[in-house]
Amino acid sequence: MTIAIGDTLPDVKLVKAGESGPEPVQSAEFFAGRKVALFSVPGAFTPTCSARHLPGFVDKAAELKAAGIDEIACTAVNDAFVMGAWGKANGSADVTMLSDGNGDFVKAIDLVMDGTAFGMGHRGKRFSMVVNDGVVEQLNVEAPGAFEVSSADHLLGQL
Numbered sequence: 001m002t003i004a005i006g007d008t009l010p011d012v013k014l015v016k017a018g019e020s021g022p023e024p025v026q027s028a029e030f031f032a033g034r035k036v037a038l039f040s041v042p043g044a045f046t047p048t049c050s051a052r053h054l055p056g057f058v059d060k061a062a063e064l065k066a067a068g069i070d071e072i073a074c075t076a077v078n079d080a081f082v083m084g085a086w087g088k089a090n091g092s093a094d095v096t097m098l099s100d101g102n103g104d105f106v107k108a109i110d111l112v113m114d115g116t117a118f119g120m121g122h123r124g125k126r127f128s129m130v131v132n133d134g135v136v137e138q139l140n141v142e143a144p145g146a147f148e149v150s151s152a153d154h155l156l157g158q159l
Contacts, residue, residue: 003109008134010108014075017084017097025098027105031134034070037155039128040106042113043120044078044086048147053126054090056152061094064152067159069130071096077103077123100124111141128155 003009011028030036041053057064057072064072073096076083080099087097106112106124113125128150130138138158140149148154 001110003111003129003136003139005136005139007136009131009136010105012104012108014105015080015083015099015101017080017087017099022080022084022099028134030073030098031131033133035068035133035137036131037064037069037072037128037152038131039072039074039150039152039155040100040111040124040126041074041076042115042123042126044076044082045089048126050086050090052147053151054086054095057095058090058092060152060156061092063156064159065094067156069159073098075100075105075124077101077106077121113144126150128152130155130158 009027009031011026014025014027016023016025061072072094075098077100079101083097083099103122111125111127113123115123126142128140129136142150
């Protein structure tokens, strides 16, 4: 069943792109005790993700934090090395890059995108959410090919 507002996120292993390399992170620990703006992209270095989605959260980081967000995180079904490189190329220290390399997180919340027709395999859908102490408070899932409701601006308007 697809994750919904009011649901607790499942506890799965993610990998944080850290300064000294990949760092395993349990999602339950990562989201515990704080308010996190999480957004998911189909792939690092892909056109909309690099030109609009990640830059929007970088640009609005201070406003999101002023509105009560403790941490901003980006996830994708890419490995931690790719997520780390993308963060260095296009991100900022304000956005934590979380690798969902095997797609375990998006499978557990039932937000998998089938990109096999484009040679991308199974990825995460484009979405954003506000997670407060592990519980989903806001959830914005894009229609296929769209970039409207998962932006930093839209999420900021919900806070």
